Amino acid sequence: MATKSKHRGLGRGLDALIQGGATRPAGAAKPAAKGAPAPSRRPAPPAPAAPPAEGAVHRIPLSRIQRGPWQPRHHFAEEALRELADSIREKGVLEPVWLRPNGDGYELIAGERRFRASQMAGREEIPAFLHKVSELEAREMALIENLQRADLDLIEEAEGYRDLMREAGLTQEEVSKRIGKARATVANALRLLDLPEGIKRALAEGALTAGHAKVLLGAEASRRELLAARVMAQGLSVRALEKLVAGLSEPDPRKKRGEPKENGKSSDKSTRHLKFLADRMQQELGTKVMLSPARVGADGRREMGRIVIEYFDNEDLSRLLETLNLGDLG
Structure with a gap:
């Protein structure tokens, strides 16, 4: 039986997981040595069936x-x-x-x-x-x-990675080496399992693509199912979904929520632009991003802007660092 240390990646082929060749059937006679006496003519008992x-x-x-x-x-x-x-x-x-x-x-x-x-x-x-x-x-x-x-399909692949990690106690890095995929590929596939069941079913059936899923992961969790339903109903492309998530194809969403608009056209434009940037960063990074603007407080002091990027765990942090070309820091 192959031992755990024998495992190698997909790039080296499945033969890395398969051991041995044909084996001698049980009970099969070995060749007689040279000079050995001739075998007895007495009939031999029947050999057991060979596996x-x-x-x-x-x-x-x-x-x-x-x-x-x-x-x-x-x-x-x-x-x-x-x-x-x-x-x-x-x-x-x-x-x-x-x-x-x-x-x-x-x-x-x-x-x-x-x-x-x-x-x-x-x-x-x-x-x-x-x-x-x-x-x-x-x-x-x-x-x-x-x-x-x-x-x-996308969900079966993600579940396969998850099951390997659970059964063998492997990390995303170890799974990626075993199957010959980039770690980011494995990490992004696993994040699909966090989507609602209806969206996962649509991905499995091909009604939504991996590109759609990436955009949906960057959207607010409460909006994902409605956005997915709109994509399927209207046949929206990934780019159209990006615009929808970024709010480029809809009126100011604060009007629908009854929130007051900020005073001044310049301030309003700046707020929309920050929301657009935050949404685009969410789509690219596949996680929630919050941007707070730099401003001058009531006391005249300048307050610095902030960028907050959320991550789920250390594996997700490593994925983000690789996405930002900072993988050597992980």
Whole structure:
């Protein structure tokens, strides 16, 4: 079984997670040594059935395969499955699935679409590679294989990263090295899980894009669902959503809230500009940003302006430092 120290990144391929080749079937006879006496003619007792060897393609009954609990993919388009099932009826399964032995049966590591389509096609067996790996290694292999195929939606990918971190006690940095992604990519994906369920569902279904999600994360939490609904209803682009969040396409929002406007056109313009800058910084940094203007107080003293950037934890702080090209300070 592969040990934890054997793990390497996606850039080196999935072979880094797969050990061994074909093994000698149990009970198979070894070659006779030179000069050894001829074997007895007495018939030998039947050898026990050999376990399937790793590194070879095996025909495994579908009835002996169960879905692994670590599978990162949850959504399958029915029409695409039917098309694959039609292809399997005509040509068979061209690429073996990946399984790991589990008791008297097998657990699926990779190839769930082929497995489901084979069931739809009425097949009884499926070609498979067998890998003797731990549950954690199987989870990692399943995630990497799906990422290589770009089979996961945005939320499935984020949940895969989260599950790796939970099960193996990994940091975002360690996950990024295992799967060959930038740490910022992993951090930004994980932040999608903080969005409301309705928005996550829209991302999984493709109704919203990663660009939309980035803008929504920079918006006030109380406005996110309304903004997402407007994007889907009106088919707004990411740029249009940016303008909407920044308040460029709406009248002064203080009129709707009944708040008094500040005296003076210059002051009002300055306030709107600061809000625009804060919103743009939120979109770029993916977190809440507050800007307070520099001004002269009633006593004639000058008060300095402030920029406040919020972050969730040390991992998020590291992400922000990298975004600001200050990663060496983390």
